[in-house]
Amino acid sequence: MPQTIPLDYYLLLSSALFTIGAVGVLTRRNAIIMFMCIELMLNSVNLTLVAFSSYLGDSAGQIFVFFVMTVAAAEAAVGLAIILALFRNKQTVYVDEVNLMRW
Amino acid sequence: MSLATAAFFVFAVGAIATAILMITRKSAIPAALCLITHFFCLSGLYLTLQAQLLAALQILVYAGAIMVLVVFVIMLLNLGDEAKAIKHSQLRSVLILVATGVMGLQLFAFLLAQQSGRTELPPTAMLVGSVGELGRVLYTDYLFPFEAVSLLLLAAVVGAVVISKRRLED
Numbered sequence: 601m602p603q604t605i606p607l608d609y610y611l612l613l614s615s616a617l618f619t620i621g622a623v624g625v626l627t628r629r630n631a632i633i634m635f636m637c638i639e640l641m642l643n644s645v646n647l648t649l650v651a652f653s654s655y656l657g658d659s660a661g662q663i664f665v666f667f668v669m670t671v672a673a674a675e676a677a678v679g680l681a682i683i684l685a686l687f688r689n690k691q692t693v694y695v696d697e698v699n700l701m702r703w
Numbered sequence: 704m705s706l707a708t709a710a711f712f713v714f715a716v717g718a719i720a721t722a723i724l725m726i727t728r729k730s731a732i733p734a735a736l737c738l739i740t741h742f743f744c745l746s747g748l749y750l751t752l753q754a755q756l757l758a759a760l761q762i763l764v765y766a767g768a769i770m771v772l773v774v775f776v777i778m779l780l781n782l783g784d785e786a787k788a789i790k791h792s793q794l795r796s797v798l799i800l801v802a803t804g805v806m807g808l809q810l811f812a813f814l815l816a817q818q819s820g821r822t823e824l825p826p827t828a829m830l831v832g833s834v835g836e837l838g839r840v841l842y843t844d845y846l847f848p849f850e851a852v853s854l855l856l857l858a859a860v861v862g863a864v865v866i867s868k869r870r871l872e873d
Contacts, residue, residue: 605711605751607821612813613715613748617722619806624726626798632731632777636738639769640722643745646757654752657827659840665757666841669764670852674859676769680776681867687780688869 610651617644631683631693635676642672707751714747731777735770742766753824754832 621644624637646665653661687693718741725737742765749758830836841849 604705604822605708606818608813608818609711609715610748610752612810613718615809615813616719616806619802619809620719620722620726622805623799623802626802627795628726630731630782632773632780632782633726633728633734636734636773637726639738639765640725640741643742643765647745647748650749650752650754650757654754654824654828654832655821657825657831659831659836662754662757662832662837663840663845666760666837667848667852669760670856673764673769674855676772677859677863678866680772681863683776684779684867693780693782 607651607655611648614644614647614651617641617647629694629696631686631695632680634695635679635683639672639676642668710747711751714744714751717741718744718748731782732774735774735777738773739766739770742770752832753828756832756834756837 618641621637621641624640625634628634628637646668649661649665649668653659653665683693686698690698692698721737721741721744725734725741728734728737742761746758746761746766749755749761
């Protein structure tokens with residue numbers, strides 16, 4: 601199948617998605633939405649890895665995406681458990697209302 | 704314009720649109736739904752890169768497992784809208800400016816840099832993304848990281864149970 605999409609388009613798209621995710625983390629207060637923005641950033645990096653892997657014909661990049669997905673699943677489990685524990689103790693998930701460790 | 708190019712642009716625009724929609728939603732459930740749509744767009748992008756296994760895993764693991772967990776927690780907490788979303792509006796606009804500045808720098812570097820010149824997938828790409836080839840590499844060259852990651856998952860499951868469990872004395 602002939603394909604004429606330059607590799608650079610994927611990189612540009614990935615950097616745009618990463619920036620959107622970073623803006624989300626920086627501007628939102630809801631811990632769950634911040635958490636989803638982190639998933640967005642992880643996925644944009646995955647896109648870069650897959651693009652390089654396919655264009656260079658090397659499977660190492662796709663194996664790395666596999667591991668990133670596993671780490672993201674672990675992060676989801678632990679992160680959501682932390683949010684649950686936070687809500688149980690402080691009745692809030694807004695990060696600016698949690699200042700236990702602020703000095 | 705070939706079918707693959709059209710698919711790339713449809714999925715790319717869809718991915719960016721759903722990402723922007725996600726970070727601008729006030730309440731968490733619409734944001735989660737936007738993120739699920741975003742994951743489907745990414746899965747389509749993986750297909751345009753001939754990575755079939757990862758496209759399937761993207762839907763199974765992200766849109767399936769992880770987002771179900773997130774939606775479950777959102778419903779468990781029963782949160783309302785983000786009432787006072789803009790508290791430090793000045794700080795917020797500064798942060799957005801900084802992030803857009805970084806994006807502008809990336810764009811600038813992209814325009815200055817020499818293009819990679821890679822505009823076509825090599826004929827081996829179809830093979831590289833296949834289940835057989837990825838499985839072979841995963842269970843031979845990357846066997847140790849694979850086992851390490853399984854331990855990590857076990858530790859995460861135990862950690863999640865311990866953290867979210869009520870204390871015994873309560």
